[in-house]
Amino acid sequence: MxxxxxxxxxxxxxxxxxxxxxxxxxxxxxxxxxxxxxxxxxxxxxxxxxxxxxxxxxxxxxxxxxxxxxxxxxxxxxxxxxxxxxxxxxxxxPFKVEMVIRGYLAGHAAREYAAGKRTICGVALPDGLKENDKLPHPIITPTTKADEGHDEDISKESILAKGIVSHDDYQILEKYTHALYARGTEIAAEKGLILVDTKYEFGKYDGEIYLIDEIHTPDSSRYFYADRYEANQAAGLPQKQLSKEFVRxxxxxxxxxxxxxxxxxxxxxxxxxxxxxxxxxxxxxxxxxxxxxxxxxxxxxxxxxxxxxxxx
Structure with missing residues (x-):
């Protein structure tokens, strides 16, 4: 090797x-x-x-x-x-949060949902979803950014209440997160993939907000192959994916x-x-x-x- x-x-x-x-x-x-x-x-x-x-x-x-x-x-x-x-x-x-955005019920969110939770990071989810189902619309489920140990789920409300990010800055982070996910989804679709979920990190330099770290990699994102997605969901089969999920x-x-x-x-x-x-x-x-x-x-x-x- x-x-x-x-x-x-x-x-x-x-x-x-x-x-x-x-x-x-x-x-x-x-x-x-x-x-x-x-x-x-x-x-x-x-x-x-x-x-x-x-x-x-x-x-x-x-x-x-x-x-x-x-x-x-x-x-x-x-x-x-x-x-x-x-x-x-x-x-x-860096802002002390990671902006996780999900278009599908997969990974950590699916495990939480299977355990009976219907609210994740302050975002309500409908009943009747199956693992890997497409969500009604993309949702942002932030996590704390831990220097060591585990990142923890946190709601927008808690982020603002604790002053981790200001209200004005958080609105900008939300806007950027949705726009980046939409662009990533378009690029993935051109290659026959579905961008299932991903995370973005942001920071400030001379007072301006910048996108930092990595984006749309297999460490920060989950991809499904688009060609078999609908058939696999209908049959209750696992989705073929390109991500770290198989390691987990x-x-x-x-x-x-x-x-x-x-x-x-x-x-x-x-x-x-x-x-x-x-x-x-x-x-x-x-x-x-x-x-x-x-x-x-x-x-x-x-x-x-x-x-x-x-x-x-």
């Missing part, structure tokens, strides 16, 4: 900070950041032990394409892509849901390879391009050189 990058420990000139996220390593400078998409994979807000070859490259390059494709809707943080795993951009002050389902079947006291099961090499293949499949399906694998023999040296050359 090809090499994969699990973490980085660089020290760049004029660097003033470092943050290790679930998937990304973020190097901070006075007005900018360097974000390295590693091959780490998380599920249930837990980073799994084994990295997935090419996953970081896939995420970084899909996000780059969608950020460019939505730049007319909202400005984004990106200034350059010096390496397949690296994005450089503005150092925004494998973990669930092996007794892990991120709950206290549960042990992360060991992922066999064949499953790690399957995950890598799935990520590459999504890249090719959603972009319509052939995925070109970057050199991974000395991946850390490659990334460090690219960043240093760009900082000079």
């Amino acid at each position: 090809k090499g994969a990058i699990k973490e980085t420990k660089f020290r760049f000139p004029n660097q003033i900070g470092f943050y290790k996220g679930k998937v990304r390593d973020v190097y901070k400078f006075e007005k900018s950041i360097v974000v390295i998409a590693t091959d780490r994979i998380s599920a249930f807000d837990v980073v799994l032990p084994k990295p997935i070859p090419y996953k970081g490259q896939v995420l970084n390059q899909i996000a780059a394409k969608f950020l460019e494709a939505t730049s007319d809707i909202v400005p984004n943080w990106v200034t350059s892509h010096p390496d397949p795993n690296v994005t450089m951009g503005k150092k925004c002050e 389902q494998w973990l669930i079947s092996n007794g892990f849901q991120g709950k206290e006291g549960q042990q992360v099961p060991d992922m066999p090499p064949a499953f790690v390879q399957e995950i890598s293949d799935r990520y590459i499949e999504l890249f090719e399906k959603i972009t319509g391009e052939t995925f070109v694998k970057a050199e991974t023999l000395e991946i850390e040296k490659r990334i460090e050189k690219a960043v240093l050359d760009h900082l000079m």
Whole structure:
């Protein structure tokens, strides 16, 4: 199996900070950041032990394409892509919420619904829905943005009451979220996919709201194949999808849901390879391009050189 990058420990000139996220390593400078998409994979807000070859490259390059494709809707943080795993951009002050938007009853929302809940994040859902049904209209179900541990469901009302986001800013975040989801849905449909649900993160730079982080990747989004969607729903069959959900389902079947006291099961090499293949499949399906694998023999040296050359 090809090499994969699990973490980085660089020290760049004029660097003033470092943050290790679930998937990304973020190097901070006075007005900018360097974000390295590693091959780490998380599920249930837990980073799994084994990295997935090419996953970081896939995420970084899909996000780059969608950020460019939505730049007319909202400005984004990106200034350059010096390496397949690296994005450089503005150092925004992030809002402490993730704007999750759902067009279908899937994943976490479906599990909550199956448990009997009819209100998710303050949004009422009708009775009689089946898993993966299309919702009457897209709904926003925000979560808190945790630096460590689990993100938590939260309602719009709680966000405003606690002053996490101002009323005026939240209205803008809602508008951007719906517009981005509509654009993502259109692009997916052109490729024979359904954008089921996704999340967006926003921040401020010099007082202006920017789209930050990644968008429309398999880590932040769920896709169904459109051609069999209606038939599968009618027959009560699972939907073929391109997302991390199959990783979550494998973990669930092996007794892990991120709950206290549960042990992360060991992922066999064949499953790690399957995950890598799935990520590459999504890249090719959603972009319509052939995925070109970057050199991974000395991946850390490659990334460090690219960043240093760009900082000079």
